[in-house]
Amino acid sequence: MSKTDTQIGFRVTSEFKARLEAQARRERRPVSNLILKVLEDYLDGAEPKEFSPPPLDTSEKQ
Numbered sequence: 001m002s003k004t005d006t007q008i009g010f011r012v013t014s015e016f017k018a019r020l021e022a023q024a025r026r027e028r029r030p031v032s033n034l035i036l037k038v039l040e041d042y043l044d045g046a047e048p049k050e051f052s053p054p055p056l057d058t059s060e061k062q
Contacts, residue, residue, distance in 0.1 A: 004036070 024034045
């Protein structure tokens with residue numbers, strides 16, 4: 001993860017906040033870091049993969 005330089009704010013229920021805080025305590029990390037990790041993991045799996053052509057066949061064909 002790179003250093004963060006901007007903020008995003010959103011509202012959650014008190015119950016959801018308590019769940020986030022409890023999970024962050026279990027993982028010994030700040031709530032903001034937990035949220036960032038969860039969102040990065042989600043985006044890593046959800047974003048389309050870059051197109052990469054198949055590797056070139058360098059073997060000689062006779």
